[in-house]
Amino acid sequence: MKRKIIEFNNFSFQYRVQADPTLKNINLSIYEGEKILIVGASGSGKSTLAHCLNGLVPFYYEGEISGQIKISGDDIKNKNIFELSKIVGTVLQDPDSQFIGLTVGEDIAFKLENNCVNQSEMKNKVSQSAKLVGIDSEIDSSPYRLSGGQKQRVTLAGVTVDEVKILLFDEPLASLDPATGKNAIELIDKIQKDQNKTMIIIEHRLEDVLHCDVDRIIVMENGCIVSDTTPKELLSSNILSSVGVREPLYITALKYAGCKIEPGSNPDNINKLDVSEYKWKLKTWIDSKNLVNETKNHDAILELEDISFNYNNEKQILKNVSFKVNKGDMFSILGKNGAGKSTISKLICGFYKPTSGKIIFKGKDISKETIKERSEKIGYVMQNPNQMISKTMIFDEVALGLKIRGFNEAEIKERVYKVLKICGLYGYRNWPISALSFGQKKRVTIASILVLNPEIIILDEPTAGQDFKHYSEIMEFLKELNKEGVTIVMITHDMHLMLEYTNNVVVLSDGKKICDDTAINVLTNKEVIEKANLKETSLYELALKCNIDYPRQFIKKFIDYDRRVR
Template identity: 50%
Template sequence: MREATAKWAKRLDLKPLLDHTPQGISGGQKQRVAMAGVLIDESNILLFDEPLASLDPASGKASIELIDHLSRQQGLTVIIIEHRLEDVLQRPIDRLVVLQNGEIVGNDKPAAILRDSLMQQLGLREPLYLTAIQLAGIQLADCKAIDSVSTVTGENIEPALKKWTAGVTLQQSPLPTEPLVEIKDVSFGYHPDHPVIDHLNLTIHRGDMLSLVGRNGTGKSTLSNLITGFLTPDAGTMTLNGTDLAGLSVKERADHIGYILQDPNQMISKAMIYDEVASGLRLRDLSDDEVTKRLDATLKVCGLYEFRHWPISALSFGQKKRVTIASILVLNPEMIILDEPTAGQDLRHYTEMMNFLEQVNHEQHVTIMLITHDMHLMLEYTQRAIVLDHGGVLMDARPEDVLTNEGVIDKASLAKTSLFTLAERYHLPSALDFVAKFVQTEREERAHE
């Protein structure tokens, strides 16, 4: 058994973690441990239910490569259930099966399914480079080898992409500048000699909609726990509107900064929606009238008003997530931190949730920080990306700048967007310009929906 454990720990790069407790590792590290626990049985059929959900893009790619390698080398049958199709398609997949309401509505080679735009029709996410090709006016039916950005070809793709890019004018709006949270020279380690956060400096502005990204185990959740007060820095200062956070308790900070965990089930403690959303308010000395007024307003904003007397058990994962957001929003926070808000959600729920957060950011000027491994999410919905690496900020820029910077992508285990590869393959003058214009166009379309 020790031999098998050592072998799989080595293959999945888990050796340094073997003597950690399950609570003492990051979200993505847990995912890799779970995978090793399955692989060790050496079964003939492997079924993975969203293996990529909390993995950073580089680990996700490595996992897909490992699964592919194992299936070839040992003749295994592999079934992967995933929303992140583009990441899975990094390796050849024999068959793509699409389910809707319990029925199989598509079962073919990936290229055939993608060509028919079946994914789009069903509200599923198609790979970004295919959206871009269609935006430039090219029909997928006229293209070949469309299941990978590195093989897709078509007669007029190059001129069409060039023409499309030339026809869009970039209008970048200025980013917020008023400081809300200022983190100065903060350090923290679970063990004194291993700092996880190391002399970190970061200013978050009022009204920012930003993403916090970086490899598994780099300290994203740790940083959020420091901001919200669940952990205390070893050194450095953090202020909120100029007030030292060290003087505020977890509960006092929660009046200003809400933290939404990845799994809504970990946050929900009441049986009924109304009671759950009310629970934070009831802990604070407010009159019954004030509680009712704030609750009703928040439930309406969150689209939960009609459901307010429902039991939480009747809700889907996405709706529960919305309940957890409502119970934070009702406290009128200035900032919300969300750990992987969209992991494991299909495009409809994902879009619903993100549009909702965008609205809260625009209309109520709530600062939103998303911790995510989803590069599409970062690109399409946030205006600022903070890349965390080795305890500090490696890059702080617009998402399209980050995702077209190969040095940073490699260092922080992020993934190049397929739009970048498409731009390079078709010799567009500037990949960054193309990606920025694509993102702008998608945002405009969303705003008109």
């Protein structure tokens, strides 16, 4: 019989600066070697629960505690944060914020150095940890120069180097392309099986985590645990949709068709799903839906002509990339980590200058325009919100661009409040930014650009770290802006976002354009998917399993219907 490694007994926690408890009467047991997924909307208490396990509560975040938490049989009140770090290793959603060393090897060795491990033993342990996560070939590289997936591997090696018993992952997939995210989940699964470690994963991308089996899914809402059950049981219920967590898309499609999902059909994995009882209903339902045809504008607002770029005569990052974005488009740029997607956005905004080629806005070459001149018509929301934020308070950050442009206080207040409501931040308008989660900071940076009403908005991973409710709110707001004529360009790893909201897609691989097509055609093209580290949507896989004759039409009809009913 497995022993309990984590026990919450009637545990509650209230932050010192808040009026109500964030965690309320938590009772939870996690057993040695289990893999647990924790899901819930933003503000449900997921991150606070994690902070209780790694010692950030109460040693960093102060507040009032009642009840008890035991880890490996010991009450955490009897341990300090250093002692807890030897039992619980944490992998943050933003790897850059976790790096200490100048090289991969130094970063992995950091905990060993603190423990005064002798050098020969240290080198051996660093080598073993690097091999375990497949990063040993980059041992002398700077961690900041690695791709997103490689950075995750470095942080994972750093927390496993001293044989912690529990690994805690805070949204490990947020910044990873689909194929790299899949590899990360497989790596987590391998470490769990090979070393019998207890894995706790907090993640919004439920369907991606379920690529490999998990033992239980904990669902949180308003600081309480509302469900603690197996994936099969959970996906056979309506609990996820009731708390604002997106179900796997194939499950949603089956439910729209009136299918009653049963645990015995293996609903937790599309590859194992038994569709024999669902085929007829799904075909009947999809045949009853009509395709919605959208009118398209073919007037280009932005054009890239043979753009090439390299840093300091080093390896070429972009190679003769050409494409155009039409006025009023919802446009996506896809590709694996390191393909050159973010570099293109920085070239458009003027942060970098192309080695060769032209950038044309409304028929005019803007290559010689300054960053400020371009910012009047092109807004840019960066992937990492910490790189954009310059003010202490939320209101001041969102208002900054308007103040610089000389707007009066009354108009600034009206526009800032309107955008904060849209982005789900109005209730935090007087908060310091330091008190926000990574996802909330992301919404602040989006709000700070939206408030300026640019003609084009470029968003680098706009929904990374967002729950389904805020994902929908932000994207529907962008859709409304788009209807009013604002052109939206998104760099994203979210395949369903791309399918649901964008008309045209450019796909990059190794600095070259390999595809320029519609969203549905891209995600049903196996060659492009493989080259660009993308992933087929589970809707396409469901259509094939159910022998639906026109899988692309099936996907389009589902998306049209899903957006209408939401």
